[in-house]
């Protein structure tokens with residue numbers, strides 16, 4: 001998935017137990033990457049993208065699970081979370097690692113999630129449109145973290161901190177205090193924090209245009225696409241969401257960048273999630289707003 005993973009397990013656990021847990025965790029991460037990365041031609045998702053318009057493609061049960069969650073997130077976010085944005089993401093060079101603005105006037109099709117036919121019984125997926133292409137980049141990291149969290153819990157790990165390229169999940173309490181304190185990066189000033197989130201056993205995800213972007217005519221375009229317009233979303237510079245599952249946090253933070261701080265609120269309320277949003281005001285200043293809930297607090301430096 002083009003990112004680094006960090007897994008910290010806290011004592012008391014025997015070294016062999018920690019090692020077995022880490023091996024299981026790494027296997028989960030590699031499996032999700034192997035199945036879902038569109039950068040890999042041999043992943044289930046890449047195979048689906050090549051063949052799905054011709055016939056139903058049999059995929060791993062985990063791909064069915066993520067696609068099913070993605071459909072639920074599409075419904076919950078009024079269509080803002082849409083895994084069929086891949087043609088546009090590709091056209092902007094965000095898949096091959098060379099971001100660039102596509103030629104003006106060229107429209108890239110977003111077929112829409114209504115063109116997906118998921119059959120959980122047969123474990124197949126098909127496309128009803130020849131232009132459908134799916135990209136699980138906005139949700140797969142969260143799903144991978146949920147799998148790792150489950151794997152560690154099965155190995156009786158009661159305190160852990162997991163970080164997968166901006167998506168975070170925790171187990172239990174930290175070794176040195178009752179709550180996890182996690183810094184949220186400033187979307188424009190490298191090395192600075194926007195603030196600190198305090199939370200218990202939960203998951204947190206940040207999305208935005210800080211790391212993956214293109215500047216064209218002085219305007220910044222990030223890697224999250226607004227499915228309504230077919231161009232990069234510009235509502236927020238960054239969105240951070242804290243939710244009970246990492247899959248949920250991952251998809252909601254991506255959708256928040258599309259919808260903005262007000263329109264994402266119903267989805268956060270429906271899932272009991274909290275959010276911290278950074279918007280760029282017309283004068284260029286970053287303006288922060290929050291939507292907090294019980295068990296999550298926010299402090300600015």
Ligand code: AMP
Pocket residue numbers: 080081082083085089094135136137138139206207208223224225226227250253254258
């Ligand atoms: P994240 O870092 O989780 O916000 O994911 C960003 C990635 O999600 C992008 O690089 C695309 O692969 C994918 N993506 C972009 N726009 C959308 C969207 N509107 N809905 C779902 N996935 C998207």
Ligand code: MG
Pocket residue numbers: 137138139205207249250251252253254
């Ligand atoms: Mg996401």
